[in-house]
Amino acid sequence: MILEIFGFTAAGGLLTWTYLDRAGVSDSAKIQRIANNCGINVKEDGKVRTIQLLKKRRISGGMEYVYRLPLGLSFDDVRAKQAHLEDGLNHKRGILDLTVDDLKTIRIGGDLIPQIKTLLAGKKHRKEIVMDYDGTLRIRVYAAPMPSLVAFDDRTIDACGKAGGWLICVGETREGTVFHDFDQIPHMVVAGTTRYGKSVFLKNVITTLVTTKAKDARFTLLDLKGGLAFSRFRDLRQVETVAKDVDESLAALTKVHEEIKRRQREFLAKGYEDITEANLKQRHFIVIDEGAELASAGETNTELKRKKAQCEHIVAEIARIGGGLGYRLIYCTQYPTADTLPRQAKQNSNARVCFRLETDVASRVVLDETGAESLPLIKGRAIYRTDRKLIVQTPYIENAFIDRTIRPHIVIKAREETAPNVGEPTKENREARRYTLDIS
Numbered sequence: 102m103i104l105e106i107f108g109f110t111a112a113g114g115l116l117t118w119t120y121l122d123r124a125g126v127s128d129s130a131k132i133q134r135i136a137n138n139c140g141i142n143v144k145e146d147g148k149v150r151t152i153q154l155l156k157k158r159r160i161s162g163g164m165e166y167v168y169r170l171p172l173g174l175s176f177d178d179v180r181a182k183q184a185h186l187e188d189g190l191n192h193k194r195g196i197l198d199l200t201v202d203d204l205k206t207i208r209i210g211g212d213l214i215p216q217i218k219t220l221l222a223g224k225k226h227r228k229e230i231v232m233d234y235d236g237t238l239r240i241r242v243y244a245a246p247m248p249s250l251v252a253f254d255d256r257t258i259d260a261c262g263k264a265g266g267w268l269i270c271v272g273e274t275r276e277g278t279v280f281h282d283f284d285q286i287p288h289m290v291v292a293g294t295t296r297y298g299k300s301v302f303l304k305n306v307i308t309t310l311v312t313t314k315a316k317d318a319r320f321t322l323l324d325l326k327g328g329l330a331f332s333r334f335r336d337l338r339q340v341e342t343v344a345k346d347v348d349e350s351l352a353a354l355t356k357v358h359e360e361i362k363r364r365q366r367e368f369l370a371k372g373y374e375d376i377t378e379a380n381l382k383q384r385h386f387i388v389i390d391e392g393a394e395l396a397s398a399g400e401t402n403t404e405l406k407r408k409k410a411q412c413e414h415i416v417a418e419i420a421r422i423g424g425g426l427g428y429r430l431i432y433c434t435q436y437p438t439a440d441t442l443p444r445q446a447k448q449n450s451n452a453r454v455c456f457r458l459e460t461d462v463a464s465r466v467v468l469d470e471t472g473a474e475s476l477p478l479i480k481g482r483a484i485y486r487t488d489r490k491l492i493v494q495t496p497y498i499e500n501a502f503i504d505r506t507i508r509p510h511i512v513i514k515a516r517e518e519t520a521p522n523v524g525e526p527t528k529e530n531r532e533a534r535r536y537t538l539d540i541s
């Protein structure tokens with residue numbers, strides 16, 4: 102039960118509540134007033150014109166208001182005032198999400214005021230708004246915020262497995278769970294400022310696919326943040342490499358590139374158009390975190406610059422031709438700029454998962470529009486952009502859960518201790534490569 106109150110007064114130990122069932126009416130009037138007061142308007146022929154309400158409807162968890170924008174006002178102008186709209190809608194008002202069971206916890210014989218204060222403290226919500234523009238301005242007002250924590254558990258993996266395809270769970274929206282199918286959209290860009298959930302999201306993806314596609318998934322993991330985030334996956338049967346620096350990344354990418362070229366020749370010779378026609382079940386994921394470390398622009402060391410440029414070239418090739426051949430690129434960065442997000446990777450990645458970013462410029466680099474800079478300061482909150490744009494709370498996966506889940510897939514691997522050279526083995530690098538048996 103959602104009770105909306107205009108405030109409560111405690112008089113003589115009694116609490117007076119005003120119950121309201123016409124939130125929609127008052128919110129539309131408020132939006133109009135806030136719009137006028139905070140400058141969501143333009144002047145035309147001496148008259149002030151603002152947004153004009155066309156219609157409204159109930160939606161799950163709130164109301165949607167549809168407006169016509171006056172000529173000369175852009176969606177960005179309105180979005181810049183999102184905080185004004187939200188604060189205005191929450192002015193002197195709170196939403197209490199109380200259940201009958203909550204009320205039953207109050208001990209009538211006890212001191213009522215402290216009990217009620219404690220109960221209300223945990224139950225007060227702010228209204229949240231979400232805005233969209235599709236020729237008309239849509240403002241959705243939700244009575245309660247989205248969940249700020251969604252747990253990743255066995256049910257998350259089961260839901261992906263049961264649905265078939267190469268599904269992973271992107272997160273929860275207000276309307277339900279959103280999945281991404283890597284066979285429908287092969288490549289993905291993941292971006293977001295530090296500590297908002299990129300690595301956790303990548304771990305969600307790997308853990309899911311290792312479990313649901315145990316036989317067919319393969320991974321090349323480039324962990325340029327020092328190898329810490331992906332090291333737990335190192336000994337999985339499905340994992341080819343965990344590269345930790347530019348040299349190791351170049352070696353791993355070169356190997357993938359050679360495979361791609363080989364497969365391309367094979368498909369050409371056999372007349373297959375793509376992986377589906379070739380009826381190959383295997384998919385090879387190349388996961389790069391942090392992509393900016395491979396950017397050659399700005400690198401002052403000549404040798405390193407050359408290696409990074411080679412890496413960039415291969416990443417672009419994977420993005421351009423890899424999809425149809427069964428290769429999937431997941432490119433992750435916290436510093437999205439034209440230099441750190443290669444054009445081919447971006448153009449060929451029709452899925453973007455974008456956590457909060459510092460600026461609207463960075464948001465445009467990733468999403469081609471602003472928005473990521475105004476996501477709330479909530480870890481795991483992201484925009485999932487395909488042909489549509491959804492705000493999701495990505496699931497939080499615990500390392501202990503990952504370790505338990507992937508344990509059956511761990512194998513004994515011969516680990517290469519040094520791989521100084523890339524490409525065809527020479528006498529020197531054959532000698533330099535030694536292997537140790539790693540028993541985990």
Ligand SMILES: Nc1ncnc2c1ncn2[C@@H]1O[C@H](COP(=O)(O)OP(=O)(O)OP(=O)(O)O)[C@@H](O)[C@H]1O
Nearest residue numbers: 294295296297298299300301435480481495496497
């Ligand atoms: N989906 C989530 N739900 C709730 N909390 C999360 C979620 N994802 C991440 N967090 C929290 O945020 C912390 C940082 O997450 P993560 O390591 O994924 O950040 P990151 O974006 O990869 O940061 P960096 O770029 O600095 O490596 C986690 O340790 C966890 O506490």
